[in-house]
Amino acid sequence: MENAIAWIFIFPLFGSVFVALSRYVNIKLAYPISVLSMAGAFWAGVETLRQAMASPNHEISYLLGGWTLDLFPRGVGIEFRADLLASLIVLIVLGVGLIVTVYSKIHVEKETPNKEAIYYSLMLLQITGLAGICLTGDAFNLYVLIEVAALTGYGLIAIGSNRAAAATFNYLILGTIGASLYLLGVGYLYIKTGTLNMVGIQEVIEANGLTDSATMQVAFVLIGVGILIKMAFFPFHAWLPNAYCNAPTTTSCLLAPLVTKVMIYVMIRMVLTVFGVEFSFESTIWVSWMPWLVVIAIICAAFLALSQREIKRMLAYLIVAEVGYMVGGVWIYNYYGLIGSIFHIISDACMTLCLFLGTGIILHKCKTTHFDGIRGLFSKMPFTMIGFFVGGFSIIGLPPTCGFFSKWYLITGGMVSGHWEYLVVLMFSTMVMVILFFRLIERIHLAVDESGKNLGKGHGDLGLSREQTRFDEAPLIMLIPLLVAAATVIVIGIYNQEVVNQIETFLQAYDLPTGVEYE
Amino acid sequence: MKFFSLIPVIVIGGLLLWAGQDFPKWGDVESPASKSPVSSHFIANTGVDTEVPNMVTAVLADYRGFDTMFETVVVFIAGMAVIAILRGSSVGRPRRKDHEVEAEPDLIVTNTVRLIVPVLQIFAFYVLAHGHVSPGGGFQGGVVMGASFILIALSWDLEKAMSRFPIERCLFVAAMGIVLYGGIGLLSMMLGGEFLDYAELDKILPVSREMARYHAMLGVEIGVGFTVASIMFVLYANLASEGRLKQGL
Numbered sequence: 001m002e003n004a005i006a007w008i009f010i011f012p013l014f015g016s017v018f019v020a021l022s023r024y025v026n027i028k029l030a031y032p033i034s035v036l037s038m039a040g041a042f043w044a045g046v047e048t049l050r051q052a053m054a055s056p057n058h059e060i061s062y063l064l065g066g067w068t069l070d071l072f073p074r075g076v077g078i079e080f081r082a083d084l085l086a087s088l089i090v091l092i093v094l095g096v097g098l099i100v101t102v103y104s105k106i107h108v109e110k111e112t113p114n115k116e117a118i119y120y121s122l123m124l125l126q127i128t129g130l131a132g133i134c135l136t137g138d139a140f141n142l143y144v145l146i147e148v149a150a151l152t153g154y155g156l157i158a159i160g161s162n163r164a165a166a167a168t169f170n171y172l173i174l175g176t177i178g179a180s181l182y183l184l185g186v187g188y189l190y191i192k193t194g195t196l197n198m199v200g201i202q203e204v205i206e207a208n209g210l211t212d213s214a215t216m217q218v219a220f221v222l223i224g225v226g227i228l229i230k231m232a233f234f235p236f237h238a239w240l241p242n243a244y245c246n247a248p249t250t251t252s253c254l255l256a257p258l259v260t261k262v263m264i265y266v267m268i269r270m271v272l273t274v275f276g277v278e279f280s281f282e283s284t285i286w287v288s289w290m291p292w293l294v295v296i297a298i299i300c301a302a303f304l305a306l307s308q309r310e311i312k313r314m315l316a317y318l319i320v321a322e323v324g325y326m327v328g329g330v331w332i333y334n335y336y337g338l339i340g341s342i343f344h345i346i347s348d349a350c351m352t353l354c355l356f357l358g359t360g361i362i363l364h365k366c367k368t369t370h371f372d373g374i375r376g377l378f379s380k381m382p383f384t385m386i387g388f389f390v391g392g393f394s395i396i397g398l399p400p401t402c403g404f405f406s407k408w409y410l411i412t413g414g415m416v417s418g419h420w421e422y423l424v425v426l427m428f429s430t431m432v433m434v435i436l437f438f439r440l441i442e443r444i445h446l447a448v449d450e451s452g453k454n455l456g457k458g459h460g461d462l463g464l465s466r467e468q469t470r471f472d473e474a475p476l477i478m479l480i481p482l483l484v485a486a487a488t489v490i491v492i493g494i495y496n497q498e499v500v501n502q503i504e505t506f507l508q509a510y511d512l513p514t515g516v517e518y519e
Numbered sequence: 520m521k522f523f524s525l526i527p528v529i530v531i532g533g534l535l536l537w538a539g540q541d542f543p544k545w546g547d548v549e550s551p552a553s554k555s556p557v558s559s560h561f562i563a564n565t566g567v568d569t570e571v572p573n574m575v576t577a578v579l580a581d582y583r584g585f586d587t588m589f590e591t592v593v594v595f596i597a598g599m600a601v602i603a604i605l606r607g608s609s610v611g612r613p614r615r616k617d618h619e620v621e622a623e624p625d626l627i628v629t630n631t632v633r634l635i636v637p638v639l640q641i642f643a644f645y646v647l648a649h650g651h652v653s654p655g656g657g658f659q660g661g662v663v664m665g666a667s668f669i670l671i672a673l674s675w676d677l678e679k680a681m682s683r684f685p686i687e688r689c690l691f692v693a694a695m696g697i698v699l700y701g702g703i704g705l706l707s708m709m710l711g712g713e714f715l716d717y718a719e720l721d722k723i724l725p726v727s728r729e730m731a732r733y734h735a736m737l738g739v740e741i742g743v744g745f746t747v748a749s750i751m752f753v754l755y756a757n758l759a760s761e762g763r764l765k766q767g768l
């Protein structure tokens with residue numbers, strides 16, 4: 001299929017319009033239309049990745065509006081570029097989107113009655129925006145798509161309750177500041193280079209030796225800080241926990257795995273493609289103090305996660321810690337660190353999806369996600385809990401889940417680049433995750449209360465009545481997406497070499513230090 | 520607290536000023552931005568490529584038409600998000616007293632508006648259709664059109680404005696605007712070009728490739744106008760009445 005890359009956004013865009021119109025016909029149509037258009041988009045994503053892998057220079061360039069490079073200078077029209085990195089991430093975005101859309105039916109009907117059409121419409125546009133962010137090769141178009149993703153995000157969170165609306169207001173302010181800083185940075189880039197095309201900017205920087213220019217330095221700082229706010233890097237994370245905890249369940253399932261991860265992708269794209277390796281790592285001072293900021297971020301986020309008594313809120317702080325991992329992987333300035341960072345985007349999206357889908361089911365069945373309300377859940381819904389634990393094990397980094405392999409590359413990167421502080425903090429954070437999840441596993445399997453007092457009467461007794469532990473599994477429409485997500489975590493873990501090969505092919509074009517001295 | 524918030528303001532302000540020292544000189548032909556092929560292509564070839572005299576319209580609706588499509592989508596999202604948040608959220612909550620104004624529509628105001636509104640609406644069409652030649656286009660025309668309904672709501676009441684432009688139909692019209700914009704893009708893709716490659720429309724229109732771009736630009740501007748006009752009114756009606764769609768300001 002020639003235009004597969006265009007179908008990636010055409011399917012959800014038109015799908016969302018038809019879903020919005022379905023309220024005039026029959027509101028029951030909203031769900032099937034959403035699932036169908038997401039399935040179409042996912043197929044287009046697979047096709048795009050296949051084409052990118054097959055093409056000789058491992059990328060597809062798609063000139064929207066027909067302003068092709070052979071007839072017109074680069075940058076006249078808007079370019080969509082799917083190199084291996086972009087098509088991998090976009091496939092993850094679409095896959096998560098498809099799984100969450102299938103999963104959403106019961107939650108959406110219950111939590112946002114009579115607003116299903118608008119809810120699904122916003123959801124599809126959210127996925128359109130995120131997929132577009134991954135594919136676009138134009139710095140200003142990236143801003144427009146960030147706005148699409150952000151505005152739909154505000155709507156999707158605030159639709160829930162009044163508390164959610166209050167949390168959204170914080171998110172709105174911080175998100176707008178982040179986007180404005182990014183836009184200001186793009187303005188500075190444009191005044192200096194005269195083009196908005198990412199590859200075009202890089203060419204102008206190289207041809208004119210703009211690496212020492214004060215304007216470019218400030219543009220880099222503005223864009224960098226804007227993206228750090230958007231991805232909830234530690235000091236700027238304040239909007240995230242409240243927004244994700246008060247949002248409707250499906251919203252947090254969709255936003256938590258994707259939004260922060262896509263922003264890390266944008267950072268990698270800016271560092272590698274727009275500014276270039278030489279400018280980003282050797283002409284700015286970021287590279288000397290970013291690893292230390294990452295250390296602070298991971299430690300603080302890990303402690304904050306440790307102090308939560310509610311699963312959803314704990315997971316929200318885990319995301320903040322994971323963001324620290326990935327930012328660190330980029331800024332230790334090392335080939336393996338960057339592989340780890342990109343791989344961790346993929347695996348973190350999958351495992352966060354697992355955890356949030358599991359939490360959604362717990363919320364559906366138990367009406368609470370507080371630590372005290374989850375006793376005996378394993379005997380009640382074993383399959384859900386297996387899916388949830390696979391996500392948890394992957395966050396800890398147990399083989400053969402994909403979290404193990406991405407962390408392996410991050411640690412390798414920290415070692416060969418000599419950033420021992422990053423290595424130590426990764427180990428520390430892993431220990432914290434072990435505590436977090438085994439505390440949960442203990443609560444779910446054993447009969448102990450807050451102070452460690454035994455509630456049951458000896459071996460195998462959960463201290464619950466027969467009623468409370470009866471087998472009562474989640475509805476299949478929720479369980480199957482969770483199990484698919486859990487299977488993906490394991491499959492990506494087992495076939496990690498395939499993924500890493502693609503990332504390595506992508507990174508070969510960039511001159512990154514491997515840290516190993518060959519004589 | 521105010522003092523602490525002053526610190527980042529000063530830091531960022533200083534940073535922005537410091538960056539200014541390195542800007543290209545005014546009208547400097549040697550700066551990379553002036554040598555860039557992009558702006559010079561727009562200036563020299565807009566008429567050749569698209570037959571549109573107004574360069575801004577051509578850049579907006581054709582060269583960077585994909586941006587504009589998503590800007591329209593952003594407007595659409597804003598309308599939907601406001602409906603999603605406000606509609607039904609204040610059911611059962613007592614209405615604040617200070618919003619209630621029991622007054623007959625003012626004679627002078629209503630008669631003035633009676634005179635203005637038809638002119639405003641015709642002007643909106645003019646701005647929209649004339650965007651190829653003079654400043655204007657879908658966003659501006661749509662805003663003027665939406666403002667005319669807001670003016671009716673302000674001088675009479677919301678019911679009167681909604682009897683002219685039923686609020687249930689607003690979202691439909693807005694969605695149609697996006698379908699029109701995206702549909703033109705999709706049609707040109709189906710005819711063998713890239714998405715939004717209007718030139719391919721010459722296969723179904725009896726005109727040259729350049730004129731096909733010209734006409735398609737009018738089509739997408741109409742789509743933008745649909746969306747902007749109806750969402751303007753949706754935003755006003757929902758915000759002014761806290762989502763009740765009754766009485767309003």
